Amino acid sequence: MNNYITYYGLKPADRIIVPKSNLNLVQHHAIYLGxxxxxxxxxxxxxxxxxxxxxxxxxxxxxxxxxxxxERFNGNNYQRxxxxxxxxxxxxxxxxxxxxxCEHFAxxxxxxxxxxxxxxxxxxxxxxxxxxxIASSK
Numbered sequence: 574m575n576n577y578i579t580y581y582g583l584k585p586a587d588r589i590i591v592p593k594s595n596l597n598l599v600q601h602h603a604i605y606l607g608x609x610x611x612x613x614x615x616x617x618x619x620x621x622x623x624x625x626x627x628x629x630x631x632x633x634x635x636x637x638x639x640x641x642x643x644e645r646f647n648g649n650n651y652q653r654x655x656x657x658x659x660x661x662x663x664x665x666x667x668x669x670x671x672x673x674x675c676e677h678f679a680x681x682x683x684x685x686x687x688x689x690x691x692x693x694x695x696x697x698x699x700x701x702x703x704x705x706x707i708a709s710s711k
Contacts, residue, residue, distance in 0.1 A: 577634055578605070578614045586646035586656035588679050589616065591637045600641055602679035603633060604660050617660045619678035625666040646683055656682050 583589070585607040593599040603618035606627065614630035646653055660682045668674060676689040 577637075577640065578630055581640070581643050583614075583643070584646065584653065586648070586653045586660075586683065588644040588646070588683060589633075590641045590644065592639060592641055597641065600676070602675040603628075604657075604679055604682050606657055606660065617664065619663075619666070619668050619673065619675045621668050621670070621674075624668045625660075625663045625678060627661075627664060644683070 577583075577589075581587075581589075583605040585605060587605045589603045589605060590600050591603075593601040601618070601620075603616045606615040606617055608614055615627055616630060616633045617625065617627050618633065619625045646656060648656070660678075663678060663681070666673065666678075673687065674689055677687040680689070681687040
């Protein structure tokens with residue numbers, strides 16, 4: 574599956590975003606780390622039930638049907654190294670849907686801030702549904 578790495582010209586600290594649901598409403602975020610000493614491309618992701626973990630591109634892309642988008646790391650090579658080191662230091666951190674999911678992790682690595690637009694959007698939509706339900710039941 575190194576075809577994805579070559580095709581997209583990924584560099585360390587670039588983000589890969591892939592659909593996690595059939596309707597593409599939920600997205601999964603991972604960070605490309607580069608190659609290990611055996612020539613394997615590595616990614617790091619924060620995955621439900623596993624937490625922050627390093628995976629080979631072969632394993633990661635085995636579950637991927639398409640790529641939603643690539644977000645390039647915006648920095649020089651030294652800053653890329655710092656971002657990769659930051660990602661590696663998070664290895665083993667537990668996954669939490671609301672407080673530390675894959676998007677929180679990727680944003681923290683790339684921008685230094687842990688945040689998730691998907692969580693914010695999910696809370697907003699849930700609130701709207703609750704309001705609509707309450708209004709319709711009156």
